[in-house]
Amino acid sequence: MAVSDSGAAGPGRTRPGDVDYMRRALTLARAAEAAGEVPVGALVVAADGRIVGEGWNQPIAAHDPTAHAEILALRAAGRASGSYRLGGATLYVTLEPCPMCLAAMVHARVARLVFGAWDPRQGAAGSAFDLTRSRSLNHAVDAFGGVLADECGALLKQFFARRRAPADD
Numbered sequence: 001m002a003v004s005d006s007g008a009a010g011p012g013r014t015r016p017g018d019v020d021y022m023r024r025a026l027t028l029a030r031a032a033e034a035a036g037e038v039p040v041g042a043l044v045v046a047a048d049g050r051i052v053g054e055g056w057n058q059p060i061a062a063h064d065p066t067a068h069a070e071i072l073a074l075r076a077a078g079r080a081s082g083s084y085r086l087g088g089a090t091l092y093v094t095l096e097p098c099p100m101c102l103a104a105m106v107h108a109r110v111a112r113l114v115f116g117a118w119d120p121r122q123g124a125a126g127s128a129f130d131l132t133r134s135r136s137l138n139h140a141v142d143a144f145g146g147v148l149a150d151e152c153g154a155l156l157k158q159f160f161a162r163r164r165a166p167a168d169d
């Protein structure tokens with residue numbers, strides 16, 4: 001298990017089950033990959049351990065710039081829970097969330113964020129930004145990155161390598 005405690009994503013610790021939930025997020029990411037979308041998968045787990053929402057990246061197919069894996073998982077979780085507040089929930093995602101998705105988690109009062117690969121360019125859990133503990137926001141998300149980071153990152157690297165390769169390669 002590849003777990004990194006580097007970076008600003010902080011006081012959080014892994015918990016039993018984190019790796020299993022991240023494996024499920026990887027399966028969802030592969031659904032995005034199969035559809036030609038950037039392979040990112042996410043799920044929301046309620047405080048009692050039930051998966052209440054799942055999603056994978058699909059902005060191209062949905063013609064929707066907000067159709068990131070995390071947003072779709074949060075929407076599904078809100079519908080399943082009958083509430084836009086998901087207090088006590090943990091969001092698992094294969095890639096460090098962008099600012100939009102992290103802000104959505106703050107709106108939803110998600111308690112924990114567990115992510116796989118770091119995103120040095122857009123990541124908002126300590127890489128490019130840190131919205132997990134912003135004093136300007138009224139909720140802190142306990143974030144932990146690096147869970148199955150190698151597998152999550154490899155999926156993305158392979159996807160972009162294939163996209164760069166010539167068609168006859």
Ligand code: ZN
Nearest residue numbers: 068098100101
């Ligand atoms: Zn996002």
